[in-house]
Amino acid sequence: MTIPVQVGPSPVGGGPVAFQDREELLADIGDRIRAERHARGWSQTTLGSRCGVSAKRIAHVENGQTSLPLLRLAEICHGLQMSMSDLLSEEWEMPDCAPRRRGLAGALTPRQALVLREAASGIPLTQVAVRLGMPRPVVSSRLSEAYRVLGVSDMPRDERRSAAMRVAEARGLFDAALEVDAA
Incomplete structure (x- = not known):
């Protein structure tokens, strides 16, 4: 018999917690990547060339249109010259110089x-x-x-x-x- 794995603290004191909306999580990460790229004044092509990813893939990631494997996220963060923990932190804030679209x-x-x-x-x-x-x-x-x-x-x-x-x-x-x- 296998025991279910607890994936996080349960608000009622037991059992697994439902995963947040996957699509919204992908969109959130994409928004953060776009904001960091804009803050640096880079195009999607520039970021893509800095991390070995096509501009089309960067666009898909920024629009939340694709899953983001851990290795790909690491490559993008490396291209942005920031750590994954900084990008994914609850304390992350929109860069002041990120232009409005x-x-x-x-x-x-x-x-x-x-x-x-x-x-x-x-x-x-x-x-x-x-x-x-x-x-x-x-x-x-x-x-x-x-x-x-x-x-x-x-x-x-x-x-x-x-x-x-x-x-x-x-x-x-x-x-x-x-x-x-x-x-």
Whole structure:
């Protein structure tokens, strides 16, 4: 007879803890890699050549569209000249000089707003993708973009969705996205 392995502390005092949403974890790591690359002023091609990975692979990693083997993560961190522990730390913060993407600061696209509203319910991103009829990587990418636009991408994963909803609602960004969609 085998004994189940405890994967972390259980909130109720026993048994394994459910793994957090895999897609959101990949998107979070990708966001961090993108922010660190932007802070250095590098293109995906530059980072790729520094760590022996194609620019296309870097793009897939940054968009949360691919699994990230430990060795690949180590190579990317080496290219960024930082340790994996620094990149993955709960204390990691968005670099101050990381630029906002394509002038989107303060505005959500209709798709970002839609994905954020669905994701705010706390369901896994694979279920959000099914509900919206979108590929899962697109859902991850739109949610990551919304987090960056709203300035919450450096928050811990478990707080990010609710913080993004609060910021978007406070700024009236859901209504603005619907107006843009109707136009």
